[in-house]
Amino acid sequence: MPTSNLLVMNGQQIVLDCALGVTRGLVDQGMNLKTLSTIFISHMHSDHYLELGPLIHTAWCSGLVTPVDIYGPKGIRAYWDGFVASMKADIDLRIDDDGRDDLRAFVRVHEIDEGVVLERDGLTISAIRNAHPPLIDSFAFSFRTETKHVVFSGDTAPIKALEDFARGADLLIHEAMLESALPSLMERVGNGSDKLMQHWLRSHTFAHDAAITATNAGVKRLALSHLIPSDDPTYGPKDWQDACADHYTGELVVGHDGIRIDL
Numbered sequence: 001m002p003t004s005n006l007l008v009m010n011g012q013q014i015v016l017d018c019a020l021g022v023t024r025g026l027v028d029q030g031m032n033l034k035t036l037s038t039i040f041i042s043h044m045h046s047d048h049y050l051e052l053g054p055l056i057h058t059a060w061c062s063g064l065v066t067p068v069d070i071y072g073p074k075g076i077r078a079y080w081d082g083f084v085a086s087m088k089a090d091i092d093l094r095i096d097d098d099g100r101d102d103l104r105a106f107v108r109v110h111e112i113d114e115g116v117v118l119e120r121d122g123l124t125i126s127a128i129r130n131a132h133p134p135l136i137d138s139f140a141f142s143f144r145t146e147t148k149h150v151v152f153s154g155d156t157a158p159i160k161a162l163e164d165f166a167r168g169a170d171l172l173i174h175e176a177m178l179e180s181a182l183p184s185l186m187e188r189v190g191n192g193s194d195k196l197m198q199h200w201l202r203s204h205t206f207a208h209d210a211a212i213t214a215t216n217a218g219v220k221r222l223a224l225s226h227l228i229p230s231d232d233p234t235y236g237p238k239d240w241q242d243a244c245a246d247h248y249t250g251e252l253v254v255g256h257d258g259i260r261i262d263l
Contacts, residue, residue, distance in 0.1 A: 041072030
């Protein structure tokens with residue numbers, strides 16, 4: 001169910017991207033939805049923000065009464081405004097019938113750019129633009145405390161800037177494609193055009209290139225995420241490990257739903 005992540009650093013919970021299934025995923029990890037407070041969206045592709053509105057609404061129905069801050073690219077405010085407009089009848093009814101505070105009053109949307117996005121309680125969150133055409137406002141994120149550093153690549157083609165951004169990180173979570181699996185995936189999900197394949201090739205990163213980025217950046221651990229494909233039973237963790245083996249010698253984690261990585 002790509003792609004959503006829950007990052008916990010310095011006692012703070014940060015939800016990163018809100019794909020279909022994020023609400024169930026957070027609950028399965030033991031998160032009380034009433035504690036939802038901070039959400040980062042990397043870019044405006046549906047598999048990264050489709051369930052943003054439903055997550056917040058579900059948390060509200062579960063007793064959320066404290067502010068929620070959404071940080072994301074240009075367009076995220078229009079999405080949120082459209083979501084609450086579409087749910088106006090339900091929101092108004094629950095305010096009147098359930099006695100709830102107005103959801104629209106305590107969700108705050110911040111459209112971001114490169115640089116330091118948030119500094120709070122010993123946690124610094126920074127962003128750089130990655131390479132995910134045709135989108136321009138697509139970001140990688142760095143999460144840094146005094147003792148730990150975690151970087152999310154977002155959806156991106158390989159870029160030198162990410163090596164510098166992730167320099168010495170304790171953990172780099174990087175998207176990955178398995179080159180040998182793309183033709184069969186194209187047969188299953190394509191529409192008869194080669195445009196989807198061209199998008200993959202210009203806008204995403206092969207697993208071996210993610211491994212090269214991790215090596216060049218000197219990161220301590222590499223976790224592969226946003227796997228393309230993520231649902232082909234003929235490929236398993238060993239295929240991803242083999243794709244990286246000649247290019248990265250550190251600890252490698254192949255992502256799957258519900259995985260926990262301790263820092």
